[in-house]
Amino acid sequence: MAFNIKALVLAALVLNAYAVSAPKPVDPLASVTLSAPDGSAKAAFIPFGATTTNFWVKDKHGKFRDILLGYDNHTLYQSQADGHPYFGPIVGRYANRIRNGTFTIPISKDASGPGQKFQILENENNGTDTLHGGIVGYDARPWTLVKQSSNSVTFSLVDPDGDQGFPGTVTTSVTYTLEPKSTWKISMHATATELTPIMLSGHHYWNLEAYQETQDLVGHYAQFDSSKFIATTGTLIPTGELTPVDGTAMDFRKPKSIGNAIPETAEAQFCGTGCVGFDNAWVYDNNDCKKPVFSIWSVNSGIKLDVTTDQLALQVYSCNGIDNPALPIPRKADQGGPSERYTDHSCVVIEQESYIDAINNPEFKINQIYGPKRPYSWEATYAFSVLK
Numbered sequence: 444m445a446f447n448i449k450a451l452v453l454a455a456l457v458l459n460a461y462a463v464s465a466p467k468p469v470d471p472l473a474s475v476t477l478s479a480p481d482g483s484a485k486a487a488f489i490p491f492g493a494t495t496t497n498f499w500v501k502d503k504h505g506k507f508r509d510i511l512l513g514y515d516n517h518t519l520y521q522s523q524a525d526g527h528p529y530f531g532p533i534v535g536r537y538a539n540r541i542r543n544g545t546f547t548i549p550i551s552k553d554a555s556g557p558g559q560k561f562q563i564l565e566n567e568n569n570g571t572d573t574l575h576g577g578i579v580g581y582d583a584r585p586w587t588l589v590k591q592s593s594n595s596v597t598f599s600l601v602d603p604d605g606d607q608g609f610p611g612t613v614t615t616s617v618t619y620t621l622e623p624k625s626t627w628k629i630s631m632h633a634t635a636t637e638l639t640p641i642m643l644s645g646h647h648y649w650n651l652e653a654y655q656e657t658q659d660l661v662g663h664y665a666q667f668d669s670s671k672f673i674a675t676t677g678t679l680i681p682t683g684e685l686t687p688v689d690g691t692a693m694d695f696r697k698p699k700s701i702g703n704a705i706p707e708t709a710e711a712q713f714c715g716t717g718c719v720g721f722d723n724a725w726v727y728d729n730n731d732c733k734k735p736v737f738s739i740w741s742v743n744s745g746i747k748l749d750v751t752t753d754q755l756a757l758q759v760y761s762c763n764g765i766d767n768p769a770l771p772i773p774r775k776a777d778q779g780g781p782s783e784r785y786t787d788h789s790c791v792v793i794e795q796e797s798y799i800d801a802i803n804n805p806e807f808k809i810n811q812i813y814g815p816k817r818p819y820s821w822e823a824t825y826a827f828s829v830l831k
């Protein structure tokens with residue numbers, strides 16, 4: 444059976460269903476602020492999107508900086524008026540893009556197989572693909588605050604059967620914990636009542652200088668052992684191929700400046716037609732889930748982030764198109780706002796995840812279909828330190 448209902452009609456039904464049946468948290472925009480037990484880090488969250496709004500760690504001078512992008516005015520998290528950059532939420536039920544908004548279960552190449560076909564609401568590229576779970580993704584729903592202590596908070600979300608076109612009810616919880624030595628642990632679990640694709644991720648925008656020393660990424664360095672990235676079309680839809688990074692701007696196996704590498708991407712347009720920068724998924728060569736697989740640091744603030752995770756791949760977005768002059772995004776006051784705005788190539792989104800659109804590319808051989816007998820889980824530890 445295929446869902447052939449027009450996207451807008453379904454969207455209206457979905458929104459109406461929320462109005463009637465969604466559990467209503469007291470205030471989805473009210474902050475929950477956490478502190479690490481040793482005082483080494485602080486962070487703030489809101490139930491809307493299970494969003495992280497602020498993240499403070501100490502720089503090389505021992506001073507706290509808020510190194511996460513976001514809005515001081517929390518009502519902007521609910522708005523589409525600023526181009527909706529997905530500042531800081533959990534994205535799901537299926538992160539990144541779904542080709543044509545379709546897939547089959549069991550999966551098949553570009554949904555061409557005999558399995559049951561599903562059509563998800565399409566919200567990108569003139570309605571030709573689905574980005575981050577549809578028109579109303581997990582980033583745009585009021586999660587419920589279920590548990591809170593001085594250094595940990597848990598949010599949960601019930602995503603009903605049929606919402607955005609996905610099969611089965613999915614119940615997700617995310618726990619954010621601040622541990623000693625400025626260590627941030629994110630843990631997600633989801634269960635599904637029917638077979639359904641699930642891929643969750645945290646969609647955090649970082650500027651490890653909090654825009655103090657510079658307004659670009661030249662002083663931001665990264666290193667990660669990935670010899671291949673997922674090849675995509677001009678609209679960033681995976682083709683099913685993996686491309687070697689050798690001899691390209693995509694090679695971060697040795698530490699290098701992100702900002703200096705951005706112009707080198709111009710010719711190949713890795714981040715899409717006409718795009719300069721990074722908006723790509725790399726596959727980790729070796730991940731034992733114990734050692735950090737991704738590192739990024741600023742030589743100016745001295746702040747370094749090392750990520751340990753159980754995920755197979757990594758999306759990096761270098762804020763290529765964040766600054767639309769018609770819809771400027773004001774910076775937070777502690778990042779120079781609101782008179783200054785967030786500009787292109789001034790921030791980095793880092794998403795630990797699985798292979799993007801593996802549900803349309805069986806050649807990846809990654810099983811992203813979960814269900815009653817197969818719960819989903821996702822773990823990452825973000826350890827901050829100061830360069831020696």
Ligand SMILES: *[C@@H]1O[C@H](CO)[C@@H](O)[C@H](O)[C@H]1NC(C)=O
Pocket residue numbers: 516517518519
């Ligand atoms: C926050 O943003 C909303 C939506 O743009 C606006 O109506 C409101 O006035 C803003 N609040 C403040 C305090 O600026």
Ligand SMILES: *[C@@H]1O[C@H](CO)[C@@H](O)[C@H](O)[C@H]1NC(C)=O
Pocket residue numbers: 542543553554555571
């Ligand atoms: C996917 O969409 C493209 C462009 O919108 C179209 O040409 C193609 O036929 C579609 N593929 C399938 C399998 O529906």
Ligand SMILES: *[C@@H]1O[C@H](CO)[C@@H](O)[C@H](O)[C@H]1NC(C)=O
Pocket residue numbers: 568569678
């Ligand atoms: C979407 O439609 C507009 C207007 O027709 C066009 O200029 C643009 O290239 C289209 N974008 C894509 C990704 O197809």
